[in-house]
Amino acid sequence: MATHAGESLTASEGPAVRVEGLRRSFSEAGGVLNGLDLTIERGEFVALIGRSGSGKSTLLRALAGLDRSVSGSGVVEVPERVSVVFQDSRLLPWRRVLDNVVLGLSGADARARGLEALAEVGLGGRDQAWPHQLSGGEQQRAALARSLVRDPQLLLADEPFGALDALTRIKMHKLLENLYAAHHPAILLVTHDVDEAITLADRVIVLVDGVVGSDIRIDLGATRSPGDPRFASLRAQMLAELGVVESVEEEVA
Amino acid sequence: MATTAVEAPIVGAASEKVTDKRVVRRRLGPGPRIPGTLWIGPVLLLGLWSLASATGVLDPRTLSEPWVVVETAQRLIADGRLPEALATSAYRAALGLVIGVGVGLALALVSGLSRVGEALIDGPVQVKRAIPSLALMPLLILWLGIGEPMKVITIALGVLIPIYIHTHNGLRGIDSRYAELAETVSLGRGAFVRHVVLPGAAPGFLLGLRFAVLNALLALVVVEQVNATSGIGHMITLASSYGQTEIIVVGLVVYALLGLVADGIVRFTEGKALAWRRTLESH
Numbered sequence: 001m002a003t004h005a006g007e008s009l010t011a012s013e014g015p016a017v018r019v020e021g022l023r024r025s026f027s028e029a030g031g032v033l034n035g036l037d038l039t040i041e042r043g044e045f046v047a048l049i050g051r052s053g054s055g056k057s058t059l060l061r062a063l064a065g066l067d068r069s070v071s072g073s074g075v076v077e078v079p080e081r082v083s084v085v086f087q088d089s090r091l092l093p094w095r096r097v098l099d100n101v102v103l104g105l106s107g108a109d110a111r112a113r114g115l116e117a118l119a120e121v122g123l124g125g126r127d128q129a130w131p132h133q134l135s136g137g138e139q140q141r142a143a144l145a146r147s148l149v150r151d152p153q154l155l156l157a158d159e160p161f162g163a164l165d166a167l168t169r170i171k172m173h174k175l176l177e178n179l180y181a182a183h184h185p186a187i188l189l190v191t192h193d194v195d196e197a198i199t200l201a202d203r204v205i206v207l208v209d210g211v212v213g214s215d216i217r218i219d220l221g222a223t224r225s226p227g228d229p230r231f232a233s234l235r236a237q238m239l240a241e242l243g244v245v246e247s248v249e250e251e252v253a
Numbered sequence: 254m255a256t257t258a259v260e261a262p263i264v265g266a267a268s269e270k271v272t273d274k275r276v277v278r279r280r281l282g283p284g285p286r287i288p289g290t291l292w293i294g295p296v297l298l299l300g301l302w303s304l305a306s307a308t309g310v311l312d313p314r315t316l317s318e319p320w321v322v323v324e325t326a327q328r329l330i331a332d333g334r335l336p337e338a339l340a341t342s343a344y345r346a347a348l349g350l351v352i353g354v355g356v357g358l359a360l361a362l363v364s365g366l367s368r369v370g371e372a373l374i375d376g377p378v379q380v381k382r383a384i385p386s387l388a389l390m391p392l393l394i395l396w397l398g399i400g401e402p403m404k405v406i407t408i409a410l411g412v413l414i415p416i417y418i419h420t421h422n423g424l425r426g427i428d429s430r431y432a433e434l435a436e437t438v439s440l441g442r443g444a445f446v447r448h449v450v451l452p453g454a455a456p457g458f459l460l461g462l463r464f465a466v467l468n469a470l471l472a473l474v475v476v477e478q479v480n481a482t483s484g485i486g487h488m489i490t491l492a493s494s495y496g497q498t499e500i501i502v503v504g505l506v507v508y509a510l511l512g513l514v515a516d517g518i519v520r521f522t523e524g525k526a527l528a529w530r531r532t533l534e535s536h
Contacts, residue, residue, distance in 0.1 A: 064437060084437040090430055094452035094529040103448060104438040132531045150438070 014077075016042040016154050016186035017063065022074035024058050024067065024210075032058045033072070034210035042153070043184045047197035050207030051242055056190045059207070060084075060158050063188065078154055079186075083147035085157040089139035091131035091146075098127035101146045117145040120182075121175060137168035141175065148179060157189045161196070173199060194238045198231060199224050206241040213241055317499035325499040326506070334488065339507060342484040345401070346473045346511070349408025353465060356409065357416030358458065364417075365424035366450065378417050386411035386468070387475050394479070404476040411472040415464035423457020424450060456530070459523045466515040474508060 017040035025031035032055045040046050050056045061067045062076055064084045091100045102114040118127055121141040123134075131139060140160060147155055160176075161169045177200065180187060191197050197204045198218055206213040216237065220230060299319065305311035306318035313321070329335035360378065363370035390407055397403040427449065435445045477486020485504050492500035 066433060066436065082437075086430075086434075088430070090434045092431060092434075092449065092452070094455070095448065104435075104440045104444060130529050132529070146438070 015039045016044070016079055017188070018075065018077040019059075019063075020075040022059070022062060022072065022076060024055070024062060024070050024072035026070060031072075032210055033062070033074075035074070036207075036211050038205070038212060040154075040186050040188060042186055045180060045187045045189070045200060045202045047189045047191055047201035047204045048207060049191055049194060049197050049204060049238065049242065050213075054207040055210045056207055057158060060156050060188065060190050063154070064156050081150060081152045082154045082156060083150050083152035083185075085140075085143050085147050085155065085160045087159045087162045089131070089136075089143040091139055091142055093131050095131075096127070097123065097129050097131060097134070097142050100131065100142060101127075101149055103146065105149065113149050114145070117149040118142070120148070120179070121145045135168075137164055137172060140164065140172060144175070144179065148183060151183070152185045155185045155187045157187065159190055159192060162192065169196070176200060194235050194242070195226060197238070198234050199226075204234075204238065206238060208241065314496060314498065317502060321499045322502045322506075326503045329500070329503060335503070335507070338483065338485045338488045342473060342477065342486065343511065345404055345476075345484065346408060346469045349405045349472065350412050350465065350469045352405065353409035353412025353469070354416050354462065357413040357461070357465075358420055360413070361417045361420035361424060361454075362446070362450070365421050365454075366446070375421075378414070381410075382414050382418070386414070386472060390475070390479070399480040404473075404481075407476050408469050408472040411468040412465040415468060416458070416461045419457040419461030419464070420454050421457075423454035423460075426457070427453035455526055459519065459526065463516060463519050463523075466519055467512065470508065470512050470515070 017038065019036060019038040022033050022036040022038075023031055024033040032053075036055070036059065038059075048056050048059065058067070058070070062070075062072075063078055064082060065078075066084075091097070092103070095103070098111065098114050098118065101117055102110045105114070115124075115127060118124055121144050123138060123141050123145065126134065126138070126142075131142070134142065143160070161172050164172060173196065187201075189197070189200060198220070201218055204216045204218060206216070208214075214237075216234065218224075218234065220228065220234075224231060226232070226235075302311070302316070303319050306313070306316075311318075317325075326335070360374050364374040364378075365371070386407060389410060390403075393403045393407055397406065431449050431453065432445070435449050440448065474486060477484045478490055481487040481490070485507055489501050489504035492498075492504070
């Protein structure tokens with residue numbers, strides 16, 4: 001998948017993300033990340049799953065450069081242009097949607113690019129709305145537009161659809177797939193949802209006790225359906241990794 | 254206590270025969286608003302005043318007749334004394350307000366955005382807050398004399414405190430997640446202040462401004478009664494020594510109008526500037 005080479009990365013032909021021996025801890029007692037190694041190729045879509053407290057968000061914040069007050073060690077290499085999508089849309093309530101999308105951008109064409117990004121996420125014509133006038137799903141679309149307009153080489157998404165209802169989430173999956181196909185950044189998607197991970201990602205990493213528990217390649221092709229037996233077996237494998245008893249799953253199914 | 258039970262037939266409409274068997278509770282709240290009631294009190298008071306003046310119960314030396322006050326106001330406007338005094342007073346108040354708002358806002362930003370600034374500024378401002386601005390007047394008169402600088406600075410000192418307190422409070426109340434967002438989109442200091450800090454602190458600032466405007470007016474009244482040779486306060490003081498109650502009343506009415514107009518302007522600005530909010534106020 002990583003064939004679409006980012007033009008500004010020609011100087012360094014390495015992967016998009018390289019993490020070696022990453023340790024992070026919030027207290028003396030124990031670390032959240034315990035010597036984690038991770039490589040993400042350019043243009044690769046990686047999903048990161050794990051139980052609460054497994055260090056998913058800590059890893060993402062380390063990659064985003066938001067972990068100043070945390071003690072730790074290790075090597076972290078990320079590209080120059082990194083965008084972050086949070087679980088909440090984090091739109092500034094006092095700025096209109098377009099101003100939120102182009103926040104911090106300079107240049108004469110910033111607004112034109114912002115409008116383009118809004119049209120791409122299906123919010124064309126809502127550029128002058130206030131954030132509170134948008135629905136939860138629309139707010140998250142605006143947040144995606146704000147990330148994409150920066151032409152990221154790496155997109156970090158911290159449970160971006162976690163607060164949305166099930167129907168909206170399915171639409172957002174489609175949108176993210178389309179945006180990924182069009183722009184091809186490397187993506188690290190942190191999620192609780194095993195199905196979401198299998199549906200969207202090229203690779204799923206299960207984080208266990210602050211290290212990579214397993215690294216599973218998803219070879220299901222472009223159209224993935226939960227009805228596919230291979231889908232079901234991948235899901236069973238991941239749930240087992242996460243410590244969910246399988247018989248319960250079968251009873252439900 | 255027993256509830257007063259009433260067997261009330263439903264009043265009006267077509268269902269007059271139907272007897273209501275419910276227990277209708279006695280209303281405890283004040284009930285729905287009656288339109289226009291805001292004016293009943295003042296109008297009644299004005300009527301009493303007119304009645305007392307007309308019947309001679311109220312001595313004009315104690316309080317002039319309402320119509321004399323209106324005539325006086327017209328005369329003062331015609332001969333230019335009132336517009337001139339009003340211009341002088343409004344200029345003083347506005348200048349003090351502008352200086353106080355500027356300094357208060359700057360102090361709140363420095364103190365709110367840096368720990369060093371907070372250590373240097375917040376303590377002294379809290380101490381100043383404990384001393385009423387008007388209590389500093391004797392010292393200011395000693396330093397600056399009784400001229401315009403003393404008057405303007407006294408007003409500015411009264412304005413600075415509410416602006417600082419409320420802006421600082423609003424600024425510290427901004428959700429830290431917005432600061433995190435600003436970091437991820439690589440905003441600089443200046444852009445962070447412009448896009449996040451100032452709009453985020455605006456509700457607090459505008460609340461402070463409403464207090465500040467009233468403080469400015471209060472300080473204006475006091476400084477104008479101390480050795481002023483112009484302004485509304487001077488006009489009132491002069492009238493007081495000649496026993497002209499009608500001019501005093503005109504002066505008081507002008508002060509009231511100044512306060513109402515200033516507060517109205519701030520509230521209007523508030524509505525415009527905070528259009529992005531979805532609150533109990535707006536919905």
